[in-house]
Amino acid sequence: MLATKAVGRNASALKYDLLTVMGAFALAQEKGRQVLVLRLMTLITARYNWARDELAVGQREIARLWMVDERTVKREMAKLRAMGWLRVKRQGARGRVSEYSLAIERILEDSRDRWGDVGPDFEQRLSGSEADEKIVPLPIKGKIPTPDLTDASDWGLAKAILHEEDPALYAAWFAALERRERAGGRLVLGAPTRFHASYVASHLGARLLNVCRGVDAGIDEVQVIA
Structure with missing residues (x-):
């Protein structure tokens, strides 16, 4: 199973995997949910601190990024919390913005039905069935060309x-x-x-x-x- 924090040696691959499942999930949803997840993906890509598992951005800044008003930001962030995809780490007070963490395990659970649509290697990796270190290659159509054996580099x-x-x-x-x-x-x-x-x-x-x-x-x- 994908780690619940994208840090360490495989951090880059884990981030791509997470954004991939979010995108695949969104594409199977109705338009309103698609926009909501796209907004979260954009916010994560722009401002999420992976090492600290923290999203700390003011509503005004999010509104500019999403090209909406602050009332819409407040409503959309509430929807993401209701989905269980965002969790409050520290409630904003006295000029401090609220701090959120990303509920990676919940995102994976909600998107599980789409893993296989991304590819067999992707599904195997996220399902935790790589214990035998076997990698399932992507399907290849046609004959696999042999490398140029005259290249002795x-x-x-x-x-x-x-x-x-x-x-x-x-x-x-x-x-x-x-x-x-x-x-x-x-x-x-x-x-x-x-x-x-x-x-x-x-x-x-x-x-x-x-x-x-x-x-x-x-x-x-x-x-x-x-």
Whole structure:
């Protein structure tokens, strides 16, 4: 199950997972609920302090962000509290704004029916069934192309090995990675999106490093960036 605080080594991937389930949930709702969740997602992205699990923003500032009046902000924040998605950490008083925390476990519970629609790997990760460290690759249509074996670079050889070990997993997560640079023992790979980079680093990083080390013992770190 996704942690209830997005901090630590896998923080980036956890944040993307949470925003993904919120978006998927919203898209299955009626227009009013869609707008409400979109507003919360925007507020989280702009102002949520993940490390402190805290949202402390004044109604006037939220009104500007949402392009509504403060009365609407008050009503929408009350709706989010009623849903159980926001919790009051400290009630505002004497010029202090109210402080909220994000009820991640409740958001996951409410959005569970949409996990499988995002993808089998996503559902497996959030359901906590990764205890055996098996990663379910995204469905790949058509034949999986073999890497160019004439590329004898460190990454070229590593790609060939990854393809041979698990073609589907290779096609889903490793094929799109490109060699950016090599600085001493650090190999830097580029991913097509930030989510792709975060997922590979969080869930496939150890496998990636082991294969690269097998090709070149001088590699002691593999960094994946977008």
